[in-house]
Amino acid sequence: MPPVPRFSLLRTAAVQLTLLYLVLVAITGSALLTLVHTMSVGLLNRETDESIQRELQFLSVQLRRGGPRTLRHIVEDRSYGQTTSLYLLSFAGQPAMTTGNLDSWPTVAADPNGWVNFSYSLPERGGLLETRAARAQVVLLQPDLRILVGRDVQGLQLIESRYTESFLWAGGIVLVLGFAGGALVARHSLVRVNRINSAARNVLEGDLTQRLPERGSGDELDRLAGTFNVMMERIEGLVKNLREVTDNIAHDLRTPLHRLRSGLEAALLDANDATKRQHALDRAIAEADQLIETFNGLLEIAQLESGVKPKFEPVDVALLVRELAEIYEPVADESGLALFVHVEEAPCVCFGHRTLLAQSLSNLLDNAIKYSSPGGSIRIAVRVAPSGDSELIIADDGAGIPETERQRVLDRFVRLSSSRDLPGSGLGLSLVAAVVRLHDGTLSLEDNVPGLRIRIRLPGTQSQRQPERL
Numbered sequence: 083m084p085p086v087p088r089f090s091l092l093r094t095a096a097v098q099l100t101l102l103y104l105v106l107v108a109i110t111g112s113a114l115l116t117l118v119h120t121m122s123v124g125l126l127n128r129e130t131d132e133s134i135q136r137e138l139q140f141l142s143v144q145l146r147r148g149g150p151r152t153l154r155h156i157v158e159d160r161s162y163g164q165t166t167s168l169y170l171l172s173f174a175g176q177p178a179m180t181t182g183n184l185d186s187w188p189t190v191a192a193d194p195n196g197w198v199n200f201s202y203s204l205p206e207r208g209g210l211l212e213t214r215a216a217r218a219q220v221v222l223l224q225p226d227l228r229i230l231v232g233r234d235v236q237g238l239q240l241i242e243s244r245y246t247e248s249f250l251w252a253g254g255i256v257l258v259l260g261f262a263g264g265a266l267v268a269r270h271s272l273v274r275v276n277r278i279n280s281a282a283r284n285v286l287e288g289d290l291t292q293r294l295p296e297r298g299s300g301d302e303l304d305r306l307a308g309t310f311n312v313m314m315e316r317i318e319g320l321v322k323n324l325r326e327v328t329d330n331i332a333h334d335l336r337t338p339l340h341r342l343r344s345g346l347e348a349a350l351l352d353a354n355d356a357t358k359r360q361h362a363l364d365r366a367i368a369e370a371d372q373l374i375e376t377f378n379g380l381l382e383i384a385q386l387e388s389g390v391k392p393k394f395e396p397v398d399v400a401l402l403v404r405e406l407a408e409i410y411e412p413v414a415d416e417s418g419l420a421l422f423v424h425v426e427e428a429p430c431v432c433f434g435h436r437t438l439l440a441q442s443l444s445n446l447l448d449n450a451i452k453y454s455s456p457g458g459s460i461r462i463a464v465r466v467a468p469s470g471d472s473e474l475i476i477a478d479d480g481a482g483i484p485e486t487e488r489q490r491v492l493d494r495f496v497r498l499s500s501s502r503d504l505p506g507s508g509l510g511l512s513l514v515a516a517v518v519r520l521h522d523g524t525l526s527l528e529d530n531v532p533g534l535r536i537r538i539r540l541p542g543t544q545s546q547r548q549p550e551r552l
Contacts, residue, residue: 100264168232379509386516418456432540454480470542479533488527
């Protein structure tokens with residue numbers, strides 16, 4: 083048997099799905115964080131730009147109303163003591179003049195819309211200068227008049243920097259935890275898959291006792307383990323059944339075959355005596371018929387226990403019993419037995435195979451007639467149990483079966499010492515038990531004091547089940 087390759091962790095579907103899941107989580111997380119960034123930091127930036135534009139509009143209006151001198155006074159007033167709003171007004175006329183709270187114009191070129199991001203120095207306590215970030219718009223109000231209105235955006239840049247840092251940390255933690263969790267799940271699944279693989283290999287090597295542990299979680303692997311165990315129980319049962327049939331044939335049919343051979347040899351030795359020869363040939367034919375019947379019985383039982391169900395249909399057990407009783411009543415009467423039948427008038431229907439059920443009931447009636455003494459009686463009763471099941475009882479007042487032997491007589495070729503003088507192969511009750519199992523029914527052997535009482539219960543159809551009382 084070629085070696086079965088072991089699973090590689092990266093080649094397992096669980097790991098591949100985990101990695102795919104991580105990629106999707108990373109893409110989704112990045113999209114969400116980008117959206118949050120746009121809705122938070124982007125909103126603050128837009129508000130800053132809008133406030134600058136509103137300020138420029140206000141100053142433009144003041145220029146039109148009061149001229150450059152008025153604008154200059156307003157800029158000086160609004161610049162005084164400001165730390166967040168930035169102003170710089172420049173007159174290019176004679177004499178040139180610059181006013182505002184900035185010392186100089188930004189050295190960075192503005193974009194086509196006049197927006198410029200730059201750094202400026204802000205005096206601190208102790209005479210030190212702090213370099214801070216700013217954003218402003220530069221507008222040429224008149225040919226010789228240029229103005230800058232801006233805002234200190236050092237705080238916004240700090241928020242954006244912290245946000246980016248948090249994004250990187252959060253993304254890293256999600257990826258690490260996701261990968262660790264995925265690896266743990268993959269490892270957990272891989273262990274169970276390896277157990278299934280190991281059990282399957284042992285089965286291939288001939289060990290049919292292999293079973294997989296079921297945790298009761300109900301997940302896919304647990305259901306697979308349950309199906310595997312049911313399958314193995316079925317296979318083990320079929321193999322055991324096959325071995326039993328083989329052993330039975332080897333041990334129990336050897337004696338009849340020897341008898342058949344001896345009879346044929348006797349016929350050859352008595353070839354000159356026509357009467358003896360005919361008698362030996364008759365015995366040989368009887369032995370052959372018995373062997374054929376035994377083989378047919380074995381094959382029929384093996385077929386019933388193979389698990390392949392024939393086509394079932396609703397069968398009225400009460401009607402079937404009435405028909406068989408009419409057939410067996412003359413036979414029982416000929417044996418000096420009385421046959422009593424008690425069948426309910428109501429339909430007693432089960433879902434099964436009529437021919438197999440009839441054969442089983444015939445076997446039971448044959449046994450009852452065979453093992454009852456003349457003058458005795460056989461009673462058959464059929465009723466519908468409260469659960470809706472069909473219950474059939476066949477009772478006789480013969481020798482009965484000891485309690486210790488009642489389970490054993492359901493096996494093949496088991497014949498009690500008290501019945502070995504009577505014709506039979508020991509397959510009748512085995513066939514009945516196989517038919518009952520095929521119909522998911524139950525079979526029990528009881529003491530009829532005296533005699534034997536056989537109770538068979540077959541599942542009823544849904545329509546005849548009685549509602550449960552509340």
